[in-house]
Amino acid sequence: MSINVFKTSVPDLPLFFTMFLIIYLVAYLIVFRNWKTQIRPEASSCLISIFHGTPAVFLASRAVFSSSSGFSFSSANTAAQNTVLDFSVAYFLTDLLHYIVFYPSDVLFIGHHVATLFVFITCRFLVSHGACAILGLLILAEVTSACQNAWTLAGARKSDPESRLAVKVYDLLSPPFYLYYSVVRGVLGPLFFGKMVASYARGEANGVIPNWLWVSWAVVVGTAITVSILWIWNLWIELFRERKAKKLGQDKKVR
Numbered sequence: 001m002s003i004n005v006f007k008t009s010v011p012d013l014p015l016f017f018t019m020f021l022i023i024y025l026v027a028y029l030i031v032f033r034n035w036k037t038q039i040r041p042e043a044s045s046c047l048i049s050i051f052h053g054t055p056a057v058f059l060a061s062r063a064v065f066s067s068s069s070g071f072s073f074s075s076a077n078t079a080a081q082n083t084v085l086d087f088s089v090a091y092f093l094t095d096l097l098h099y100i101v102f103y104p105s106d107v108l109f110i111g112h113h114v115a116t117l118f119v120f121i122t123c124r125f126l127v128s129h130g131a132c133a134i135l136g137l138l139i140l141a142e143v144t145s146a147c148q149n150a151w152t153l154a155g156a157r158k159s160d161p162e163s164r165l166a167v168k169v170y171d172l173l174s175p176p177f178y179l180y181y182s183v184v185r186g187v188l189g190p191l192f193f194g195k196m197v198a199s200y201a202r203g204e205a206n207g208v209i210p211n212w213l214w215v216s217w218a219v220v221v222g223t224a225i226t227v228s229i230l231w232i233w234n235l236w237i238e239l240f241r242e243r244k245a246k247k248l249g250q251d252k253k254v255r
Contacts, residue, residue: 012083012087014088016087017090017094020048020052020093021094023048024047027043027047031117032047033082035157038226042156043156047234048091048150049091049149050145052091052142056084056087060136060138060139063080063135064081064083064135067080067081073195073196073199074129075130077123081132086124089124092113096110096114108227112227115223115224119154119217119221122213127210132215133196134217136192137193141189147177149250150173151170154166155170160197178235178236182232190225193218197214200218
């Protein structure tokens with residue numbers, strides 16, 4: 001199978017990248033200028049994530065379900081689907097720069113962003129097929145984004161003694177966010193991923209997506225799902241540990 005690299009134009013990508021970069025700079029220099037220096041970068045990253053996550057869910061859903069060819073893990077990308085891929089590539093490039101500049105030692109997140117960009121870019125520019133699969137995964141990954149960013153911002157702010165509201169918001173959001181995330185990333189995500197891999201393993205993408213590429217996608221996505229499950233599992237353990245310690249402390253006061 002011959003593959004023509006960068007066979008389609010990319011007018012949207014520079015525009016989206018500039019947009020996310022401006023949002024990040026505005027967040028860092030203006031919106032969060034009064035926050036502590038050590039948490040301003042994280043807060044700015046959250047803001048661009050907010051501008052990407054929920055819009056990406058709606059844009060990807062519309063692009064996938066409005067396709068005249070119907071849903072297929074190996075169908076040719078439509079113009080609308082390519083636009084959403086450009087949108088997400090621009091976001092991950094901007095956030096990758098954020099980590100390289102402020103957190104160069106955070107190998108896990110840098111590796112995650114590089115691997116995610118590999119999946120998006122190869123789907124968008126290398127084979128121009130499989131966007132339904134990739135955008136389906138994007139929807140499942142970003143549908144928890146708004147809640148997660150609110151939780152992250154509250155968590156970053158809760159150490160500030162002047163922000164009691166952040167502590168309350170963090171404590172209030174944690175259980176429902178953990179539950180929501182667990183269902184989406186721990187149940188729905190693996191189910192969709194399993195169907196995608198089964199489709200490719202049956203040869204439904206033969207001639208349009210090389211075996212080495214869909215296997216690479218499967219490794220990247222499978223690893224991301226595993227890390228997400230381990231992350232939320234550790235958060236649940238920490239939550240129950242904190243609740244138990246707080247209860248023991250209250251019992252001692254009563255005695």
